[in-house]
């Protein structure tokens with residue numbers, strides 16, 4: 001696949017080989033080498049009309065800093081290392097960290113709290129919303145505030161700082177992926193003793209482009225989004241994340257002909273990385289969340305590698321959520337990649353009826369082809385190449401208010417890193433560990449043999465994935481008629497499908513009672529009307 005194959009834009013078509021290679025190198029670094037992104041890039045260049053403007057677009061493109069899931073997560077880990085070094089130097093302990101979440105719900109602050117809890121292995125007691133901060137609740141707290149981007153610092157200084165300063169500036173860490181020069185200045189001026197990381201501003205148009213180029217960018221921005229031609233707060237950032245493009249970045253990057261509406265009219269423009277204004281996501285009504293009271297699960301320890309399920313890399317081993325008080329409902333989206341399940345929604349409703357720990361939803365899906373086409377032929381058998389699914393498939397769901405996404409496929413699963421692991425029943429994506437894949441390959445046959453329905457089989461495999469995600473339990477090599485059986489021989493699953501219960505080894509390890517109860521309910525679930533579930537599956 002190359003840029004030239006997809007380019008309609010005359011500038012891109014005639015691009016010298018060297019520049020073409022530069023663009024392609026960039027796309028590779030970003031992990032975005034798929035048809036959809038090439039087309040988006042082509043559309044984006046077509047926004048610019050003159051040769052000169054297109055050359056400017058090229059320069060902007062080459063200066064953009066895009067964080068895909070992997071890079072974003074890696075950055076979070078680096079930030080945690082910084083914190084740990086500070087703690088070490090002051091004889092403090094990571095157990096004293098308190099992640100303070102900003103006011104507002106269902107937006108990026110919420111998802112970041114979730115990311116940090118996962119990446120840093122924080123416990124639920126270590127998360128508190130700014131509105132509920134109680135000085136008496138902590139003995140020697142170190143407060144962490146994280147936001148992906150600080151463009152002006154206004155919101156922070158207005159909404160959060162006044163409530164926080166009473167705790168002592170030196171005990172507060174303000175972390176971000178990108179901080180503008182202006183935000184950094186203001187933070188230093190108005191809260192000089194607070195630790196701000198990083199303390200180097202992110203590169204902006206102002207620093208990277210000549211005065212003349214800045215003028216031209218401003219003039220174009222004036223047409224595209226006269227309200228903020230250089231991005232909110234005049235920040236001129238060139239940063240984008242896999243889940244969102246900050247509005248402090250240039251509107252030339254994110255305007256989509258809707259989000260740049262001013263007085264009811266918008267300048268026609270195609271985005272490179274869209275900015276999604278705060279809103280309810282497609283067809284989903286996010287439940288009010290209160291992260292200070294949530295019980296977020298942790299990813300499994302990497303010990304389950306080379307098991308039936310490959311655990312995501314960089315996972316931290318943490319205790320399972322413990323049950324008391326307010327119960328957060330984990331939202332799990334069910335996605336049918338290629339099974340043609342006629343009644344997935346009904347399945348979700350049934351599963352919601354029998355337990356309350358998980359809330360299953362069936363979001364509307366648009367570009368499922370991206371996943372559908374990632375097939376790998378191994379010994380004449382087609383596998384869904386989970387690690388080969390292009391990133392845009394995942395980023396499309398980034399604004400869904402769900403904790404996990406379960407993707408069902410008719411193919412066996414392959415995971416290709418140094419080796420090719422294939423013929424798997426289930427496993428998470430490496431691009432975004434919230435995505436778990438469940439293979440229904442030969443399941444029709446196995447469930448018939450076991451005397452249960454196809455949907456019960458799907459749920460059975462899903463349960464194994466939920467265990468891996470929410471506990472430190474992995475798959476066992478031995479077949480103990482348990483959802484955690486590895487099943488090197490695929491048909492071994494029939495034994496477990498007959499029993500549909502955890503084995504004596506696994507059951508006592510499910511420490512969280514509410515989780516255990518919900519998983520048992522899922523395993524024992526039987527459809528009210530077996531005829532109601534029509535399945536059209538090839539195998």
Ligand SMILES: [Zn+2]
Pocket residue numbers: 476480482483484485502503504505506507
């Ligand atoms: Zn077991």
